[in-house]
Amino acid sequence: MEGEKVALSVGQVAFLLGITPVLAAWAYSELLEYRKHLYPSKVHSDLNLVDLRGYSGQAVTKDEEKSVLLEGGILESVNSKGSAVSVKAQLLKLFSLDELFLLECRPTLRAIAEFAGILFYFYLCDRTTLFGxxxxxxxxxxxxxxxxxxxxxxxxxxxxxxxxxxxxxxxxxxxxxxxxxxxxxxxxxxxxxxxxxxxxxxxxxxxxxxxxxxxxxxxxxxxxxxxxxxxxxxxxxxxxxxxxxxxxxxxxxxxxxxxxxxxxxxxxxxxxxxxxxxxxxxxxxxxxxxxxxxxxxxxxxxxxxxxxxxxxxxxxxxxxxxxxxxxxxxxxxxxxxxxxxxxxxxxxxxxxxxxxxxxxxxxxxxxxxxxxxxxxxxxxxxxxxxxxxxxxxxxxxxxxxxxxxxxxxxxxxxxxxxxxxxxxxxxxxxxxxxxxxxxxxxxxxxxxxxxxxxxxxxxxxxxxxxxxxxxxxxxxxxxxxxxxxxxxxxxxxxxxxxxxxxxxxxxxxSSFVPSKDNKRLSQIALVGLSIACALYGVAFLLIKL
Incomplete structure (x- = not known):
């Protein structure tokens, strides 16, 4: 059975469907970071002025800006009033490749990409004949x-x-x-x-x-x-x-x-x-x-x-x-x-x-x-x-x-x-x-x-x-x-x-499980469950077809 072709499971197809856009967003965020250092004056004029106003259009202090960047989490950024940005709104920014959002979330996107790479390494070692x-x-x-x-x-x-x-x-x-x-x-x-x-x-x-x-x-x-x-x-x-x-x-x-x-x-x-x-x-x-x-x-x-x-x-x-x-x-x-x-x-x-x-x-x-x-x-x-x-x-x-x-x-x-x-x-x-x-x-x-x-x-x-x-x-x-x-x-x-x-x-x-905000935790859980069900549904249909 070692050398036989094995059909992908529904879970594996669902994972591929879900991870592909995230990896694309991470690659684009790295490109934005590279451009930020390559053309600092242009990036400053295009992005940093928006950054100083935050998503609500109000001024953001240095401490708040630092807090957001340190978190580096897709679902943990905050606006100037300290209230959490809508999880749905953040997902829209992610999939619409909002440049400011991607720059802020780059550490988390990188962590997801590295995690996916390690899982791929698991698969190569244990499910293929690449290694003996x-x-x-x-x-x-x-x-x-x-x-x-x-x-x-x-x-x-x-x-x-x-x-x-x-x-x-x-x-x-x-x-x-x-x-x-x-x-x-x-x-x-x-x-x-x-x-x-x-x-x-x-x-x-x-x-x-x-x-x-x-x-x-x-x-x-x-x-x-x-x-x-x-x-x-x-x-x-x-x-x-x-x-x-x-x-x-x-x-x-x-x-x-x-x-x-x-x-x-x-x-x-x-x-x-x-x-x-x-x-x-x-x-x-x-x-x-x-x-x-x-x-x-x-x-x-x-x-x-x-x-x-x-x-x-x-x-x-x-x-x-x-x-x-x-x-x-x-x-x-x-x-x-x-x-x-x-x-x-x-x-x-x-x-x-x-x-x-x-x-x-x-x-x-x-x-x-x-x-x-x-x-x-x-x-x-x-x-x-x-x-x-x-x-x-x-x-x-x-x-x-x-x-x-x-x-x-x-x-x-x-x-x-x-x-x-x-x-x-x-x-x-x-x-x-x-x-x-x-x-x-x-x-x-x-x-x-x-x-x-x-x-x-x-x-x-x-x-x-x-x-x-x-x-x-x-x-x-x-x-x-x-x-x-x-x-x-x-x-x-x-x-x-x-x-x-x-x-x-x-x-x-730290990015996906807030410790002191039950309302936000429930929102993240609900959105995550919805995305998982949708991915599994599409994967099931793809395998059947």
Whole structure:
């Protein structure tokens, strides 16, 4: 099937129809910018005088002009009164190639063009024969060598000490600080990716724990934000949804894949929504301990009903089968019901996000306790820390011997109820002393910031799926017969592209998802949905004809 011609899907045709005029507008905006520098006097007379009056014909101050240009967003420019310009009017200016508008929107148009170019690169790597593919090969010695080498290099070059203050006391505690959690995500992500690249099947149970760690942080991070900031605005919520789903939606469209192929994305989306709902409902009473206890109990009860009661999962999710369904196209794999994959993946970590919320709720109390512990007399402090470390190590050892070492099928049955144990042991040992809390490896923290992009990108520009909804069973081969050189080159390009995708997602989020204007957000959503429906309708007709 590799060399056969594959007909374009409706989504792919719709994307081409939509992106073509945008790319044309971007090219024209770059030409205008070039002319602006080539003929500054002419551009000044033709455009800049209009710019100083704004779209409403009134004078625009320097600060307002700077604000518009810094945003660089198609849907975020403002007039002199600070009210948003009509979304429809802005689209008309875009498609009529209004020169002033295109100059202002050039950074956003450039970001869209670059994003489209990266998606095209995804398609070239994974759906064409331009690049080859090679088989995966696992060697434990090489696997451990590469990972430990990265750890050593990171330790030598990026070990940093951070000076931050405890929210609870104002003193330097740094229990589960942002640097630490980003580093945690980073070193787990490296092992997760290497597990896929080298087909390290013996690490299966460890990968399950790492994914539970990510879901735990979904509960911990979102609870911390909503409980402390009390910001339940739709703008903030949809910015988070954009972050989690913007890239994956376009990958599904361009590569004709189901959403569930990238199962981490729907999992984080689901549990983020559940945290938002749990804290958002009657949020004025979140300060009351009894209210929070009831909310935690409701969360547990909801999970028990949906995942533990036979037949309830299918009843709840069957209306969304077209979105959440997945069937592996490999003819050698046993065919499962469409919702099986979603039930299995989400069920593995159905409780740990609630554990993350509980840890976040008691975070200030733990900070105070750590503060008191560090102020104790040396011998007593050393004794208490020794006891804590000993208990944590013993608990971790027992979990390893009696749960982790089980075969993967038996382990999966226990994982939903026990994944919090290794997570808690790690948190305890990682935060037992002030130097450990204050220090992090910034290289892993940097990798931790782009975990979503590296997770999605690995399927198509590091590994290869080859067909719609295929699992990444092969490696992308740019330098045939030189596996280590190929690993070095493809990994470098893969990280570079992942970083750019992270930055582009943020840039476009700032342009299209206003954080404090619900009316404008709804206008943008309505116009975007209308355009998407129109493009899909035209694409469907073109394919039928």
């Amino acid at each position: 593919e090679s088989k995966k090969s696992y060697n434990r010695d090489l696997f451990l060598f590469l990972y430990l080498l990265l750890v050593i290099v990171s330790w030598w070059t990026s070990l940093k000490k951070h000076v931050e203050k405890s929210v609870a006391s104002g003193k330097s505690i740094l229990y589960l600080n942002r640097h630490q959690t980003e580093e945690w995500k980073g070193w787990m992500q490296v092992l997760f990716l290497m597990y896929h690249y080298f087909a390290a099947a013996e690490m299966y149970n460890a990968i399950r724990v790492f994914i539970a760690g990510y879901v735990w942080m979904t509960g911990f991070g979102n609870f911390s934000y909503y409980y402390v900031r009390k910001d339940f605005s739709l703008g903030r919520f949809f910015q988070m949804m954009w972050r989690l789903n913007f890239l994956v939606i376009f990958c599904c469209i361009i590569l004709n894949n189901n959403y569930m192929l990238y199962y981490i994305c729907p999992m984080h989306t689901l549990f983020t929504v559940m945290v938002y709902c749990a804290l958002g409902v009657f949020h004025k009473y979140n300060e009351l301990p009894v209210v929070m206890a009831i909310k935690f109990a409701i969360c547990f009860f909801t999970v028990i009903i949906i995942w533990e009661v036979p037949g309830m999962f299918e009843l709840v999710w069957s209306p969304l089968t077209s979105i959440m369904g997945y069937v592996d196209p490999n003819p050698n794999k046993e065919k499962k019901p469409p919702l099986f994959e979603w039930q299995f993946r989400s069920g593995l970590d159905r409780y740990v996000w609630i554990i993350g919320m509980i840890y976040a709720y008691f975070h200030p109390m733990v900070e105070k306790w750590l503060e008191r512990l560090d102020e104790l007399e040396y011998r007593l402090r050393a004794l208490l820390k020794t006891i804590i470390v000993t208990v944590a190590v013993v608990v971790g050892y027992l979990w390893y011997q009696h749960i982790y070492k089980l075969d993967k099928y038996t382990y999966n049955k226990l994982h939903p109820y026990t994944s919090w144990i290794p997570i808690s042991v790690y948190i305890c040992l990682r935060n037992i002393s002030q130097p450990l809390r204050n220090s992090s490896l910034s290289l892993f923290a940097w990798l931790g910031k782009i975990t979503l992009e590296t997770y999605i990108g690995q399927f198509h520009i590091w590994l290869r799926t080859g067909v719609p909804n295929g699992q990444p069973g092969h490696l992308l081969s740019v330098i045939p017969n030189y596996p280590l050189l190929n690993f070095m080159l493809t990994s470098s390009l893969y990280l570079l592209v992942s970083l750019r995708l992270f930055e582009l997602t943020g840039t476009l989020k």
